[in-house]
Amino acid sequence: MMTNPVRKITQGQFSFLPELTDAEIALQIQYGLDRGYAWSIEYTDDPHPRNTFWEMFGMPMFDLKDAAGVLAEVNSCRQTFPQHYIRLVAFDATRGIESIGMSFIVNRPAKEPGFGLIRQELHGRTMRYTVHSYASGRPEGERGGN
Amino acid sequence: MGTPLYSIPGPGAPTPESPAGAGQAAASGAAAARVPGAGEAHTVGEVLAQSQAAQVLDELDRELVGLAPIKARIRDIAALLVIDKLRANLGIQAQAPSLHMSFTGNPGTGKTTVALRMAQILHRLGYVRRGHLVAVTRDDLVGQYIGHTAPKTREVLKRAMGGVLFIDEAYYLYRPENERDYGQEAIEILLQVMENQRDDLVVILAGYKDRMETFFRSNPGLSSRIAHHLDFPDYAPADLLSIADKLLTQQNYRFAPGARATFAEYLAHRIRQPHFANARSVRNALDRARLRQASRLFAEVERRFTAEDLTTIESADIRASRVFQAAAASPQP
Numbered sequence: 001m002m003t004n005p006v007r008k009i010t011q012g013q014f015s016f017l018p019e020l021t022d023a024e025i026a027l028q029i030q031y032g033l034d035r036g037y038a039w040s041i042e043y044t045d046d047p048h049p050r051n052t053f054w055e056m057f058g059m060p061m062f063d064l065k066d067a068a069g070v071l072a073e074v075n076s077c078r079q080t081f082p083q084h085y086i087r088l089v090a091f092d093a094t095r096g097i098e099s100i101g102m103s104f105i106v107n108r109p110a111k112e113p114g115f116g117l118i119r120q121e122l123h124g125r126t127m128r129y130t131v132h133s134y135a136s137g138r139p140e141g142e143r144g145g146n
Numbered sequence: 147m148g149t150p151l152y153s154i155p156g157p158g159a160p161t162p163e164s165p166a167g168a169g170q171a172a173a174s175g176a177a178a179a180r181v182p183g184a185g186e187a188h189t190v191g192e193v194l195a196q197s198q199a200a201q202v203l204d205e206l207d208r209e210l211v212g213l214a215p216i217k218a219r220i221r222d223i224a225a226l227l228v229i230d231k232l233r234a235n236l237g238i239q240a241q242a243p244s245l246h247m248s249f250t251g252n253p254g255t256g257k258t259t260v261a262l263r264m265a266q267i268l269h270r271l272g273y274v275r276r277g278h279l280v281a282v283t284r285d286d287l288v289g290q291y292i293g294h295t296a297p298k299t300r301e302v303l304k305r306a307m308g309g310v311l312f313i314d315e316a317y318y319l320y321r322p323e324n325e326r327d328y329g330q331e332a333i334e335i336l337l338q339v340m341e342n343q344r345d346d347l348v349v350i351l352a353g354y355k356d357r358m359e360t361f362f363r364s365n366p367g368l369s370s371r372i373a374h375h376l377d378f379p380d381y382a383p384a385d386l387l388s389i390a391d392k393l394l395t396q397q398n399y400r401f402a403p404g405a406r407a408t409f410a411e412y413l414a415h416r417i418r419q420p421h422f423a424n425a426r427s428v429r430n431a432l433d434r435a436r437l438r439q440a441s442r443l444f445a446e447v448e449r450r451f452t453a454e455d456l457t458t459i460e461s462a463d464i465r466a467s468r469v470f471q472a473a474a475a476s477p478q479p
Contacts, residue, residue, distance in 0.1 A: 059301070065276040066308025068346040073304065 008112050009047050013104040029067035037090035037101050038062045039070045043081050045143040046136045083109040193228045199270040206263050212385040216376055227271040242345055244373045249352040251378025254424030257352045265310040276308035284318040287332040295328040299335045307346045316351035317361035340371050381424050386413050390428050399457050408461040415473040438463040
């Protein structure tokens with residue numbers, strides 16, 4: 001964490017920038033919609049970098065034309081999970097891509113405890129390293145914030 | 147956090163914190179890209195030139211027959227939006243007007259057609275951001291079991307954001323005979339969005355006049371949130387005839403001499419029969435006349451047809467209709 005200059009978790013797009021305002025988020029959403037992406041909202045309380053499968057909030061949003069609909073859903077997710085990580089994910093259905101086109105975090109807990117490095121000593125002088133997220137040390141519902 | 151190293155493109159970005167005028171700001175931003183000096187318009191003409199709304203209004207006048215009260219109201223709305231834009235350019239604030247509407251009228255009087263045009267006009271004037279029309283009925287809004295309705299309605303509303311949501315046969319939403327009907331839930335969500343996200347979408351409810359009146363009586367909250375109640379009048383016989391002319395021209399057909407008079411006669415009989423659906427009946431009658439014309443030509447196996455033969459609808463094609471037989475069987479008093 002000390003080597004991270006922005007002192008927050010950096011995953012997805014824009015994560016080294018200051019937090020996006022709602023207007024900026026709306027512009028990004030509109031950019032995705034104009035390219036035909038389908039947006040969906042995901043949340044988690046375990047921000048480990050290898051935790052790629054976050055919980056989905058509601059259904060993926062197909063056939064939308066305007067960012068207001070997605071933004072309303074983001075705000076309702078923020079209301080439900082104020083102390084969770086929430087990210088917006090855009091699915092690009094183009095044949096041959098069929099994958100995530102954009103992804104960025106739109107909500108973070110008030111306090112981000114970050115990660116610790118765990119060293120495991122093995123035979124000889126072999127070392128094994130793993131990353132442990134401090135947040136996931138606490139039980140569900142007490143991670144993040146307070 | 148420090149100062150941001152990036153900036154939002156365009157002079158006015160939509161800010162959800164101040165939703166009033168957000169659509170206009172975005173649209174004037176888009177207009178600024180097309181027409182230099184937009185946002186500095188000081189006359190009605192300049193605003194109209196930038197928005198190209200005048201074209202849509204003219205098209206409306208030219209392509210839709212009759213409907214004088216509707217056209218007048220659409221012009222009023224357009225005028226208000228233009229003046230609002232001029233006021234905004236001078237820095238005079240005003241709340242964006244509520245533009246939810248209800249269209250009542252008999253079948254085939256052009257409710258859906260006008261709704262589609264309305265989406266275009268509002269988009270050109272910068273009131274809605276995208277200008278698409280999402281047409282739904284009860285089935286698209288109301289679920290089949292507990293907890294199904296709210297997500298379904300919300301999804302439709304999200305799809306309609308930035309455009310116009312057209313709810314056809316809206317009175318089906320409320321079924322007083324079944325108190326556990328989920329329609330009421332859909333209405334409540336609809337009301338909430340109509341009130342809170344007025345700048346994000348325009349809701350148009352449509353239906354037959356008497357049933358819509360009952361519907362609004364039992365949902366006073368809905369009625370009072372709709373600013374414009376437009377009543378679509380039935381077409382006069384002369385209007386129906388010119389609708390027929392337009393429909394034929396669109397499909398590259400024309401009446402043979404005398405066929406137009408026969409069609410007028412046909413309409414006079416048809417109007418008195420049950421289930422007359424104005425323009426829709428005219429279109430169906432013409433479709434059937436085309437069928438008869440086709441089979442008349444089909445019978446002449448050896449003949450070489452000219453373009454005129456293939457595009458002309460003869461008096462006999464219309465005369466063969468069942469309507470004339472029914473009229474002959476029961477002569478009018």
